[in-house]
Amino acid sequence: MVLAQLGGSISRALQQMSNATIIDEKVLSECLNEISRALLQADVQFKMVRDMQANIKRIVNLDDLAAGHNKRRIIQQAIFNELCKMLDPGKPSFIPKKGKTSVIMFVGLQGSGKTTTCTKYAYYHQKKGWKPALVCADTFRAGAFDQLKQNATKAKIPFYGSYTESDPVKIAIEGVERFKKENCDLIIVDTSGRHKQEAALFEEMRQVSEATKPNLVIFVMDSSIGQAAFDQAQAFKQSVAVGAVIVTKMDGHAKGGGALSAVAATKSPVIFIGTGEHIDEFEVFDVKPFVSRLLGMGDWSGFMDKIHEVVPTDQQPELLQKLSEGSFTLRLMYEQFQNILKMGPIGQVFSMLPGFSAELMPKGHEKESQAKIKRYMTMMDSMTNAELDSTNPKLMNESRVIRIARGSGRPVRDVMDMLEEYKRLAKIWSKMKGLKIPKKGEMSALSRNMNVQHMSKVLPPQLLKQVGGVGGLQSLMKQMGSKDMIGGMFGGGDR
Numbered sequence: 001m002v003l004a005q006l007g008g009s010i011s012r013a014l015q016q017m018s019n020a021t022i023i024d025e026k027v028l029s030e031c032l033n034e035i036s037r038a039l040l041q042a043d044v045q046f047k048m049v050r051d052m053q054a055n056i057k058r059i060v061n062l063d064d065l066a067a068g069h070n071k072r073r074i075i076q077q078a079i080f081n082e083l084c085k086m087l088d089p090g091k092p093s094f095i096p097k098k099g100k101t102s103v104i105m106f107v108g109l110q111g112s113g114k115t116t117t118c119t120k121y122a123y124y125h126q127k128k129g130w131k132p133a134l135v136c137a138d139t140f141r142a143g144a145f146d147q148l149k150q151n152a153t154k155a156k157i158p159f160y161g162s163y164t165e166s167d168p169v170k171i172a173i174e175g176v177e178r179f180k181k182e183n184c185d186l187i188i189v190d191t192s193g194r195h196k197q198e199a200a201l202f203e204e205m206r207q208v209s210e211a212t213k214p215n216l217v218i219f220v221m222d223s224s225i226g227q228a229a230f231d232q233a234q235a236f237k238q239s240v241a242v243g244a245v246i247v248t249k250m251d252g253h254a255k256g257g258g259a260l261s262a263v264a265a266t267k268s269p270v271i272f273i274g275t276g277e278h279i280d281e282f283e284v285f286d287v288k289p290f291v292s293r294l295l296g297m298g299d300w301s302g303f304m305d306k307i308h309e310v311v312p313t314d315q316q317p318e319l320l321q322k323l324s325e326g327s328f329t330l331r332l333m334y335e336q337f338q339n340i341l342k343m344g345p346i347g348q349v350f351s352m353l354p355g356f357s358a359e360l361m362p363k364g365h366e367k368e369s370q371a372k373i374k375r376y377m378t379m380m381d382s383m384t385n386a387e388l389d390s391t392n393p394k395l396m397n398e399s400r401v402i403r404i405a406r407g408s409g410r411p412v413r414d415v416m417d418m419l420e421e422y423k424r425l426a427k428i429w430s431k432m433k434g435l436k437i438p439k440k441g442e443m444s445a446l447s448r449n450m451n452v453q454h455m456s457k458v459l460p461p462q463l464l465k466q467v468g469g470v471g472g473l474q475s476l477m478k479q480m481g482s483k484d485m486i487g488g489m490f491g492g493g494d495r
């Protein structure tokens with residue numbers, strides 16, 4: 001089951017509960033059974049699901065709730081908290097410091113995405129001004145060094161490895177020593193994988209770990225392994241001091257529940273997730289926004305982070321300003337298309353907004369989407385400045401459409417398609433009107449600045465209904481002291 005499906009099932013269960021006139025023991029049980037079924041289908045370990053159900057029932061004692069209390073909200077809050085608890089081992093992982101050398105060792109089974117993830121991790125930090133380096137201590141898989149070398153070269157990250165040396169410990173020591181001398185602050189050691197957990201793999205991992213004394217060992221896990229995740233994660237944890245987990249292939253048809261099980265097995269947090277084969281398809285994993293997204297609440301802080309990441313710094317103030325004005329011109333669309341082609345899919349950004357997914361660049365169709373965007377841009381190149389800067393699509397009369405089509409060598413139908421796309425995007429962006437945009441690092445300020453009206457515009461209709469429409473939302477925010485829109489709605493507070 002894909003995670004989106006899991007989120008959908010949970011939202012539906014909550015919705016059904018909300019539709020009930022009276023929320024009693026029976027309604028609560030039905031809702032919890034529905035949610036449990038969805039989690040089990042997503043391959044979350046049975047024991048975890050059972051514990052969660054018991055915890056919620058214990059917390060939500062319907063008889064104890066004084067009349068007038070918002071039972072619905074309390075139940076939602078309990079579900080949110082329990083899901084967060086499942087994913088939060090209660091202690092943070094080691095956090096490397098920029099400018100101070102840290103050795104990070106990656107472990108995982110063959111094919112889990114370990115080598116790809118090492119480069120993604122290095123690239124993520126490099127973009128933030130770190131000096132990462134990659135060491136290939138995988139001498140088991142022929143071609144592993146070539147793969148790492150290729151990835152590292154593309155991302156301009158220094159690397160170390162050998163075609164002739166067969167001792168991974170020796171390579172790891174040499175590589176780490178070399179990059180320490182070169183003042184790299186993030187030395188990433190990629191170790192061998194095997195097809196299955198076997199003694200030789202664990203012995204090798206132990207030796208590499210002993211020799212390089214990593215500050216952090218990251219266990220890389222393929223999200224599609226489902227129920228097997230718990231045992232696999234536990235086996236790794238017993239051999240090396242796993243301190244964090246990265247779950248890969250969250251974009252595929254993954255049984256995402258495995259991620260939850262890995263956290264329980266290693267008592268270590270998930271720190272990143274892989275969302276595609278491309279180097280920047282890699283996201284910081286934060287429990288509360290993740291659960292918010294799972295429950296269809298959107299992820300505002302992730303959205304803002306992505307804007308900061310995807311849009312060039314010099315264009316950010318202008319874009320955010322325009323966003324808050326709600327005026328979306330064709331020129332703005334053109335500029336964003338330029339960003340997409342340069343930086344990768346901005347569809348990732350949109351997927352973080354409540355209520356809609358990456359429609360512009362559907363997964364698996366990136367090539368077609370890119371070609372479409374290029375076609376759109378060619379057509380926009382045939383427009384006048386006035387047309388590009390206008391927010392009024394009526395300006396585009398029939399004769400102009402024909403001229404633009406002729407000017408760009410495209411059929412009229414294509415121009416119409418492009419204008420439709422513009423209208424669709426403009427409609428989405430118009431919902432942002434009046435939003436106060438925080439500077440980087442002030443995400444909770446965004447939440448505080450969102451008023452009921454904004455929230456009601458961007459919340460998916462079924463969710464809005466669930467909280468009792470605009471009126472319900474208003475009283476909910478009042479009750480929560482309007483603290484934090486995402487955390488606040490479910491009692492999470494500031495992040």
Ligand SMILES: Nc1nc2c(ncn2[C@@H]2O[C@H](COP(=O)(O)OP(=O)(O)OP(=O)(O)O)[C@@H](O)[C@H]2O)c(=O)[nH]1
Pocket residue numbers: 108109110111112113114115116117138141144147191192193194248249250251252273274275276277
């Ligand atoms: N869709 C998707 N594919 C991924 C992701 N991460 C890695 N992959 C793909 O998974 C495959 C295996 O990745 P590798 O990095 O070679 O696997 P590995 O675990 O290093 O394998 P060994 O080096 O043999 O241990 C490659 O085709 C990657 O492109 C992801 O987040 N999403």
